[in-house]
Amino acid sequence: MAKKLKGEQFYLSANDLISGDVVYLAKNKWSRNFNDAIKIKRIDIERYEKIAVEDENKCLIVGPIFIELTEEGKIRRLRDKIRKNGLTININQ
Amino acid sequence: MYKYSEKDKKILKKRTSEFKYQVERRLNGDLTEDEFKPLRLMNGLYLQLHAYMLRVAIPYGELSYLQLKKLAEISKKFDRGYGHFTTRQNIQFNWPKLTDVPKILEELASVEMHAIQTSGNCIRNISCDHLAGINNEEVEDPRPWCEIIRQWSTFHPEFSFLPRKFKIAVTASKKDRAAIEVHDIGLRLVKKNSRIGFEVYVGGGQGRSPFIAKKIKDFLDKKDLLNYLEAILSVYNELGRRDNIYKARIKILVNELGEEKIRSMIEDKYKNFVDKKLELSENKVKEIYNFFKLPIKHSKNSIIPKVDNVEFKQWVKQNVINHKIKGYSVVMVSLKPLGKPPGDMNAIQMNKLSQLSHDYSFGEIRVTHEQNILLPHVENKRIYDLWLKLKKIGLSTPNIGLISDIICCPGMDYCALATARSIPISQKISHSFNNYSQQKNIGDLKIKISGCINACGHHHVGNIGILGLDKNGEESYQITLGGSATENASIGEIVGPSFPESELMGALNTILKTYKKNRISEDEDFLKVFNRIGINEFKKDLYDNPQ
Numbered sequence: 001m002a003k004k005l006k007g008e009q010f011y012l013s014a015n016d017l018i019s020g021d022v023v024y025l026a027k028n029k030w031s032r033n034f035n036d037a038i039k040i041k042r043i044d045i046e047r048y049e050k051i052a053v054e055d056e057n058k059c060l061i062v063g064p065i066f067i068e069l070t071e072e073g074k075i076r077r078l079r080d081k082i083r084k085n086g087l088t089i090n091i092n093q
Numbered sequence: 094m095y096k097y098s099e100k101d102k103k104i105l106k107k108r109t110s111e112f113k114y115q116v117e118r119r120l121n122g123d124l125t126e127d128e129f130k131p132l133r134l135m136n137g138l139y140l141q142l143h144a145y146m147l148r149v150a151i152p153y154g155e156l157s158y159l160q161l162k163k164l165a166e167i168s169k170k171f172d173r174g175y176g177h178f179t180t181r182q183n184i185q186f187n188w189p190k191l192t193d194v195p196k197i198l199e200e201l202a203s204v205e206m207h208a209i210q211t212s213g214n215c216i217r218n219i220s221c222d223h224l225a226g227i228n229n230e231e232v233e234d235p236r237p238w239c240e241i242i243r244q245w246s247t248f249h250p251e252f253s254f255l256p257r258k259f260k261i262a263v264t265a266s267k268k269d270r271a272a273i274e275v276h277d278i279g280l281r282l283v284k285k286n287s288r289i290g291f292e293v294y295v296g297g298g299q300g301r302s303p304f305i306a307k308k309i310k311d312f313l314d315k316k317d318l319l320n321y322l323e324a325i326l327s328v329y330n331e332l333g334r335r336d337n338i339y340k341a342r343i344k345i346l347v348n349e350l351g352e353e354k355i356r357s358m359i360e361d362k363y364k365n366f367v368d369k370k371l372e373l374s375e376n377k378v379k380e381i382y383n384f385f386k387l388p389i390k391h392s393k394n395s396i397i398p399k400v401d402n403v404e405f406k407q408w409v410k411q412n413v414i415n416h417k418i419k420g421y422s423v424v425m426v427s428l429k430p431l432g433k434p435p436g437d438m439n440a441i442q443m444n445k446l447s448q449l450s451h452d453y454s455f456g457e458i459r460v461t462h463e464q465n466i467l468l469p470h471v472e473n474k475r476i477y478d479l480w481l482k483l484k485k486i487g488l489s490t491p492n493i494g495l496i497s498d499i500i501c502c503p504g505m506d507y508c509a510l511a512t513a514r515s516i517p518i519s520q521k522i523s524h525s526f527n528n529y530s531q532q533k534n535i536g537d538l539k540i541k542i543s544g545c546i547n548a549c550g551h552h553h554v555g556n557i558g559i560l561g562l563d564k565n566g567e568e569s570y571q572i573t574l575g576g577s578a579t580e581n582a583s584i585g586e587i588v589g590p591s592f593p594e595s596e597l598m599g600a601l602n603t604i605l606k607t608y609k610k611n612r613i614s615e616d617e618d619f620l621k622v623f624n625r626i627g628i629n630e631f632k633k634d635l636y637d638n639p640q
Contacts, residue, residue: 018120019190020144059122063140077566079505082514083142087506089516091175091434 001049001064007076009069011037012048013083014061022083023061025051030061034084039073040066094157094457095240095384097205104248105202108209112136113195120192135215137208138194141509147186147194148211149201153221153239153263154182154460158450161458163204165443171197176443178428178436180500180551181260182220182460183211187507209247214255216246216326222264222271223461226385227469229417231265232284237381238318239263241373245319252326256333257341259326260298262462267580272462274306274582275299275554277343278325283312290314295325295355296347299548303584304344309356315378317363319371324363328355388455388470393420395473405480407529408491413476420473424454426466426483427490427498431527434516435501436464445486453479463500463539465493495532496540497523500551504544504561505568511544513561513568518542521598535605537618541576554578556620557604558585559597570597574604574631575623586628589636600635607634 012025016032023030024037025048031037040048045066052064067083068076075081082088097105112132119129133139137148149164156164164184168176171193172186179185189197201207210217219239226234242261246252252259262271265282273279279294291313297306313321329343332350347355397409414423426446429435438446446466450458453475454468461467471479483489492498499522502508504515519542526532541555545562552558558573569591576585592600607630612622623631 015140015144018192020140020188022143056126057122059120062126078513078563078568079142079511082505086143088514089434089506089520090432091437 001052001066005042005045005066005068007068007070008042009073010040010042010045011067011069011075012040012052012064013037013067013080014052014056014064017056017059017062020062030055039069094155095152095381101205102202105205105207108136108207109195109198109202112198116191116195131213133194134212135209136194136198137211138189138191139212139509141187141507142505143507144188145191145194146507147189147197147208148179149184149186149206149208150211150218151182151184151206151460152243153219153225153236154223154462155221155236156458156460157204158447158456158458160204160206161443161447161450163200163206165440165447167197167200168443169440174441175437175439177434177503178438178460178464178466180462180464180502180549181218182223182462183218184460185503187503212258213253214257214259215253216249216255216259216261219243219246220260220262220271220276220462222266222269223459223467224270224414224423225265226387227416227418227423228266229415230268232282232289233265234382234385235263235265235280235282236385237378238280238282238315240381240384241318241378242322245322245371252330255326255330256335257338257343259329259343261322269578269580269582270461272551272554272578272582273297274580275303275551275578276306278322279306280318282315285312288312288314291318291321293321293325295359296344297582298342298344299551299553300342301339301546301548302342302345302348303548303553304348305582305584306344307347307352307355309352309359316373316375317367319373320366321359321363323366323371324359327362328358332358387418388457389416389418389421392418393472395420397422397473398477400477404484404489404491405477408480408489409476411491411495411529412489412493416470418470422471422473422476424468424471424476424479424483425461425493426468426488427492428465428488429492429498429519429523430487430490431497431523432520434503435499435519438466442486442488445482446488449479449482463498465498491529492532494537494539496526496535496538497532498539499523500539500541500555502543502545502550504542504550508544508549510547511561512546512563513544513570515542515544515550515559515561518559518561518570518594518597522601525598534615535609535619536615537620539577551578552576553584554582555585556618556623557601560591562591564591564593568594570594572600572604574628575620577620588628589632603634604631607631 026036543550573585
């Protein structure tokens with residue numbers, strides 16, 4: 001899960017097991033609100049990786065991933081920006 | 094259309110309750126995600142970027158109006174009010190909740206549909222020529238054979254855990270509308286010495302390593318179809334690589350062993366099966382054929398109304414095809430309206446189209462691998478009336494086969510594997526060429542866009558293929574030219590270094606200018622020009638003399 005990560009700080013994200021909604025690890029909970037997400041330092045990755053595995057086993061989440069951040073603390077990859085902001089297209093259904 | 098037997102219904106009911114139980118076990122922690130994942134995938138349930146995605150099989154692209162109505166209902170009740178038709182004639186729902194999936198599967202089962210084998214390393218949905226049974230060129234209707242293969246391959250115990258997924262396409266025409274040469278197995282019904290049998294192609298595919306299939310048998314007796322398929326799959330199951338996911342498809346095996354070797358191995362295996370195992374009796378074949386009788390009883394002297402309406406005339410020219418029965422037409426319903434994601438249809442449209450199918454087309458609907466829909470049997474004199482109704486629900490775009498009739502995967506907006514977005518690119522193209530005359534002036538052209546190398550958007554076989562890449566964190570688009578998924582299938586050639594998103598439309602316009610200045614007449618389409626002048630003219634204009 002933490003292999004080949006770039007940068008020094010990260011968010012921990014996943015999907016809610018039941019709804020599939022994108023969630024972020026916040027203080028002692030998983031939150032749908034990105035603003036609640038806590039920043040994780042590289043040095044702490046292993047600890048949070050264990051939390052993710054435990055919470056997946058506790059049937060709270062599925063597919064945990066670390067979100068790479070830039071030096072300025074912004075989300076680095078487009079994929080993760082799309083996960084945070086939603087579709088970039090107007091489906092106008 | 095095929096109707097489920099009592100046995101079929103029983104099997105499906107059992108499978109649906111089995112999955113319901115598996116979901117319960119996952120939710121109460123009896124199954125870990127690692128244990129549950131293969132089970133959900135076997136039932137078509139993926140986890141994508143934002144949510145779960147459920148892929149529902151539409152066997153050989155054939156739907157009844159009741160099934161489409163049910164899909165509309167499901168999309169409204171359990172999803173966000175729309176569905177996405179795929180390049181393998183399936184439909185995907187992008188936002189289901191895990192807890193709702195068993196209910197969705199129950200709803201699907203009530204109209205003889207399911208999501209089984211729409212994922213995993215098994216034989217997937219059998220795809221077929223969308224004009225099967227309704228065109229004049231074919232030697233016979235290939236749909237019964239798709240159904241025979243579907244029955245054989247569903248829950249096949251030996252082929253449920255293949256080295257990799259396995260896709261089969263069937264046609265009965267010389268003109269290939271089913272892309273059989275880019276499938277793991279492609280089958281074409283042919284007539285030889287007044288006998289009808291199959292030409293068999295093996296080892297085609299796209300993705301990371303694209304290959305055109307090799308024809309390994311010129312003529313296979315119909316009764317031995319399943320024996321021969323069993324032989325191919327057995328060889329693949331035994332020798333296909335399981336150590337490297339990128340080398341696991343049969344195309345790699347065929348390419349590594351060579352055409353002669355794979356043919357002789359399959360033939361050797363076939364000898365063990367022929368006349369012994371899965372020989373199809375005439376009665377069995379006849380029984381299946383009876384499900385696919387045309388609903389039209391007699392031809393009619395019915396003509397398309399001559400209406401003084403430019404839009405209607407354009408639509409008839411572009412979207413209406415002759416039916417093999419006089420007085421009837423096939424109506425193509427484009428799912429590529431201006432600015433909408435290719436292949437998407439909302440619940441209101443699905444509902445209304447279901448009703449239109451009931452009222453105008455004997456309740457039958459087909460899905461094409463080019464992500465459009467068609468109403469297969471519409472009486473000519475009713476076509477104007479139908480068009481007015483399609484227009485009301487935004488389904489009358491006259492662009493079949495033109496530049497805005499783009500095949501496009503969901504790309505990074507939805508897909509967890511994508512390296513770039515693809516839908517916004519297709520939308521830019523359709524906005525840029527939104528005028529019918531402008532599109533007509535360009536002529537027949539197939540643009541196909543994939544958001545990653547897995548090639549779900551078939552970019553390798555696009556006349557113009559666009560592949561989205563991640564170049565140091567930025568989206569970048571590689572262009573290939575000259576691909577084709579027809580009877581003259583070819584893999585497109587990479588034109589050169591990729592373009593950032595901001596330069597892609599400029600590059601596309603340059604390619605079109607090169608094509609137009611080189612075409613001899615307006616009838617010479619893009620692919621013909623490309624095949625005549627080669628890639629260098631395009632390269633020169635794109636990279637040496639950029640405008």
